[in-house]
Amino acid sequence: MIRIAVLVSGTGSNLQALLDYEKRGGNPDGCIVLVIADRSCGALDHAAEHRVPALVLDRRTLGKNEFERSLLASLKQHSIDLVVLAGFLTILSEKVTGLYRRRIINIHPSLIPSFCGKGYYGERVHQAALQRGVKVSGATVHLVDEVADGGPILSQQALDVLDDDTPASLGRRILEQVEWKLLPKTVASYCLYMERNMNVSQKLAERRYPGRGIVCGMNDRGKAVIAYFITARSIHSKNRALVAEGDAVRTKAVDESLLVDPSLIIYRAMDRLGDDIVVANGDQSDTILDGLRQGVDLQQSLQSRTFEPDEPNYTPRISALFHLGPDPFYELSILRRSADGSCDRSFHAYSDLRLGEAHLIHTYEGDGNPLPSFTGEPRMVHLRGDAQSIADQMWDALDKEYRVALCVKEVDLTGNEAKLEIRQGVGNGSY
Ligand code: GAR
Secondary structure: OEEEEEEEOOOOHHHHHHHHHHHOOOOOOEEEEEEEEOOOOOHHHHHHHOOOOEEEOOHHHHOHHHHHHHHHHHHHHOOOOEEEEOOOOOOOOHHHHHHOOOOEEEEEOOOOOOOOOOOOOOHHHHHHHHHHOOOEEEEEEEEOOOOOOOOOEEEEEEEEOOOOOOHHHHHHHHHHHHHHHHHHHHHHHHHHHHHHHOEHHHHHHOOOOOOEEEEEEEOOOOOEEEEEEEEOOOHHHHOEEEEEEOOEEEEEEOOHHHOOOHHHOOOEEEEEEOOEEEEEOOOHHHHHHHHHHOOOOHHHHHHHOOOOOOOOOOOOEEEEEEEOOOOOEEEEEEEEEOOOOOEEEEEEEEOOOOOOEEEEEEOEOOOOOOOOEOOOOOEEEEOOOOHHHHHHHHHHHOOOOOEEEEEEEEEOOOOOOOEEEEEEOOOOOOO
16 A cells, blocks of 8 residues: 655645545555645645644744755654645755655646646636737646756646636636546556555565575665565475574575585575675675775675576576665676577666665576576666565565575665565475
């Protein structure tokens, strides 16, 4: 369920339309859990009628910086996934739009790119449209980025301008005939899209056999999250558990007597060295950690490694490094076999951390003989909740036949307060 905050400045008829639509069951994937006003306004009454928690962060008294600081704190506190601007008249800075990229929706009462941007709000928009003599106007629902009214358009609907229209009459018709329908419908579609495409459990459930996988990023509480999971097909490979040893997490054989060749299945899956957390699906974790001790970065260290030699699958070696501290970043690496047999080395670094956003890589695209390697770039996923909840969401999403073990580490970006959750056990209980 997508948790929505609606931001308002005015009478709030769009908020009312959103709440009514939700009440009628129109948005099964989303739920308005918070209303924030930047001034005292009529919209707050609609929130109260629907018993939705509301707060006023007075933009004038607080000033822009403090307003945005409090806004971000409230969004974080309520674990908000999606922000809807419904007649919200403060232009948000890059600090907010950057942290909630592709997760802020706005409605504007014109057909963008006409009559939009700074200074175009309320009746001014319609006054400008009538002055220009346009014969149609309408409304636009779009994603918000750092350019006022400039983000990607999600939906638009036009309406005829009448000869005797005044700014007030045109605005009223656009509001009643277009906005009240277009905004709730678009928000509902976007919630469905977010649930389907971005949630970590949805992404994991898309593939029955993803092999081994890594998730790295920041949860909606602003903490670093590093997860590693093992799914396996063969009895030999299923015979594994993840065991914590201090800061490290290692793979161990559950039944030592069944261990035939430990070389590719027994390794340090996760470890920490100062501000760096390393995670990998093989003993390249040691190569990376040795490199870090000598001041060598992940990319350089992995030049000495290739994909695994397990012909015919040639399993990709996947690794990640999360660097904590004042300038946090994470980097993911995939070493996979190309069609010509050479090693394709891809590295993806993310220094622009966003609340609730992470990246997922795994070894296989699915089942098959030979197993098809992961293709393309790391996949963006949303991470909601703490280590325990993320571990549960991921574990539930993994196929019960194939899932073997999973660990999720949640750490303060400062490096303090680490939490580790482990789940394990093969579905059918036997090896
Ligand atoms: C709506 O027409 C909305 O499109 C507009 O404010 C009105 C709010 O009405 N928004 C903008 O002009 C944003 N630039 P409401 O408070 O009754 O929902």
